[in-house]
Amino acid sequence: MEEKKQAGEGPETKATDAKGKAAGGPEGKAAARADRHTCLGCRFPLLVAILQLVLGVAVAALAFIMSSLSPSLLARETPHWAGIIVCLVSLLGFVLYCVTYLADEKTSLQFVAKLLYFLLCTLAMVLSLLALSFAVHHHGQVSAFTCAEQGGDCRCTLEPEDPIGRTFLYADAGDCSSITGTLKLYFLLQILLNLAQALVCLAATFIMWKHRYQVFFVGLQESPSVRQWQKV
Structure with missing residues (x-):
C-alpha cells in the first residue's frame, strides 16, 4: 500500500500542485491581472488619441468646407x-503609446514624451475653447x-433701418x-465639435496630471533580482 501511494505521487502530480500554488500565489495573481489587461484600447493614451484624431479631422474638414462658401470668411470664422x-496632438499620443508599451524603454524618453503631450493637450484645449467662443459669437x-443679394455677393446687416449701421459683405456667396x-x-x-475637442483634451491633461506622468498601466514586468511582478 505504501508503494502504491508513493507511486501515485509522481512528477505529474507534483507539477499539478506546483501550478495550483502558482495560480494561488502572487505570481499567479499577477499573471491573471495581466490577462485581464490585454485589451489594447484599455491602455492610455490610445483611446484618447483616436478620439482626438477623429475630432481634429472633423473640425479641420468642416472649416475648409465653410471657407468654400465665401472667400470673405476670416480665419476665426473657419477654425x-x-x-x-488636435491632429498633431493625437499623433504624439500614438507615439507615446508605442513608447510606454516597451517595458525596457528608458524613463527619460517616456518623461519627455509625456510632458510634451501634456503641454500640447493644454494648448489644444485652449485653442478649442477659443474656436468655440468665436463660433458662438458668429452663430x-x-x-x-438681414441679407440681400448684390450681384454675386451677399450683403448683410444687423440693423436694416440704420443707414450707417455695420454691414458684412460676403463675396461670391451667391444665394444669401x-x-x-x-x-x-x-x-x-x-x-459641438470644438466642445468635444476641449473635453477630450481636458480628460487627457487630467489623467496625465493625476498619474504624475509615470504610472500608466502598460503591462507587468518581472524583476530579475526579486521574484515579484511590478507595474511598468
Whole structure:
C-alpha cells in the first residue's frame, strides 16, 4: 500500500500542485491581472488619441468646407487651426503609446514624451475653447442678419433701418441662404465639435496630471533580482 501511494505521487502530480500554488500565489495573481489587461484600447493614451484624431479631422474638414462658401470668411470664422493642432496632438499620443508599451524603454524618453503631450493637450484645449467662443459669437451674429443679394455677393446687416449701421459683405456667396442657413448650421456644428475637442483634451491633461506622468498601466514586468511582478 505504501508503494502504491508513493507511486501515485509522481512528477505529474507534483507539477499539478506546483501550478495550483502558482495560480494561488502572487505570481499567479499577477499573471491573471495581466490577462485581464490585454485589451489594447484599455491602455492610455490610445483611446484618447483616436478620439482626438477623429475630432481634429472633423473640425479641420468642416472649416475648409465653410471657407468654400465665401472667400470673405476670416480665419476665426473657419477654425481649421484648432483641428490641425488636435491632429498633431493625437499623433504624439500614438507615439507615446508605442513608447510606454516597451517595458525596457528608458524613463527619460517616456518623461519627455509625456510632458510634451501634456503641454500640447493644454494648448489644444485652449485653442478649442477659443474656436468655440468665436463660433458662438458668429452663430448669434448670423442668426440676426438681414441679407440681400448684390450681384454675386451677399450683403448683410444687423440693423436694416440704420443707414450707417455695420454691414458684412460676403463675396461670391451667391444665394444669401447659404449665409443665413448653411453657414449658421456650420457654426453650430463647430460649437459641438470644438466642445468635444476641449473635453477630450481636458480628460487627457487630467489623467496625465493625476498619474504624475509615470504610472500608466502598460503591462507587468518581472524583476530579475526579486521574484515579484511590478507595474511598468
